[in-house]
Amino acid sequence: MTTATRKEDLKALAEAASAELAEVSAHEALEWTARTFGDSWIVASNMQDAVLIDVAVKVKSNVDILFLETGYHFAETIGTRDAVAVVYPEVRIVNAEAEQSVADQEAEFGLLNRTAPDRCCFLRKVVPLQKTLANYDCWVTGVRRVDAPTRANTPIVQWDDRNGLVKVNPIAAWSDEEFDSYIAEHGILQNPLVSEGYLSIGCAPCTAKPLPGTDPRSGRWAGLAKTECGLHG
Numbered sequence: 001m002t003t004a005t006r007k008e009d010l011k012a013l014a015e016a017a018s019a020e021l022a023e024v025s026a027h028e029a030l031e032w033t034a035r036t037f038g039d040s041w042i043v044a045s046n047m048q049d050a051v052l053i054d055v056a057v058k059v060k061s062n063v064d065i066l067f068l069e070t071g072y073h074f075a076e077t078i079g080t081r082d083a084v085a086v087v088y089p090e091v092r093i094v095n096a097e098a099e100q101s102v103a104d105q106e107a108e109f110g111l112l113n114r115t116a117p118d119r120c121c122f123l124r125k126v127v128p129l130q131k132t133l134a135n136y137d138c139w140v141t142g143v144r145r146v147d148a149p150t151r152a153n154t155p156i157v158q159w160d161d162r163n164g165l166v167k168v169n170p171i172a173a174w175s176d177e178e179f180d181s182y183i184a185e186h187g188i189l190q191n192p193l194v195s196e197g198y199l200s201i202g203c204a205p206c207t208a209k210p211l212p213g214t215d216p217r218s219g220r221w222a223g224l225a226k227t228e229c230g231l232h233g
Helices: 003-020 026-037 051-057 075-087 102-109 117-133 176-186
Strands: 041-044 064-069 092-097 138-140 157-160 165-168
Touching: 003 157, 003 165, 026 041, 026 051, 026 138, 026 165, 041 051, 041 117, 051 176, 064 117, 075 092, 092 117, 102 117
Parallel strands: 041 064, 041 138, 064 092, 138 165
Antiparallel strands: 157 165
16 A cells, blocks of 8 residues: 555545544544554643553553653653653654754854744654654544633634644643543642743743733733744644
């Protein structure tokens, strides 16, 4: 089977599943994912918490976990990643890194996170993500519809045309209350920065605490028109 044919088959699969699985639970979505893709799927986590990881390991204890190691993370985020490996010892953390080190990138381009944040995200997130996802047929994300207006119509299953594979968003329909209840009921590992008021955690230079009562993601790229890093469209 050619690569093009394989992608066409995956796209048709995703389009059919988008309708069939539109109302399923997170657990059911991940059961379908494990049954359909075997070992050829990976769970993306920004290590703000381990909610999605916890849900995923209930259907595949040794699932691959994708972490974008941008080189600009808070120390607490790296600590959370390392703690995940201890709490869930069977998972495999896949650290996706940019071609250039932070030092080399800054030597060549300066502080792109200040002068051209879209370019910085592209080099340190989008490209490493694409290279890593090329090894899989499906990726699972923690995108939720309540996260931002740009995510309000997120389906449970969709075709990711940019990366050429199936994308599953098992907790897309979860409200903030459902999300917080899951953390409390299951004692889920959480980045310590959350308790300090960081409600949407990305790279340290581009993340601030949102003002009380504002959109949790307003602390990302504060003062700029930018609202997404480019991973989800």
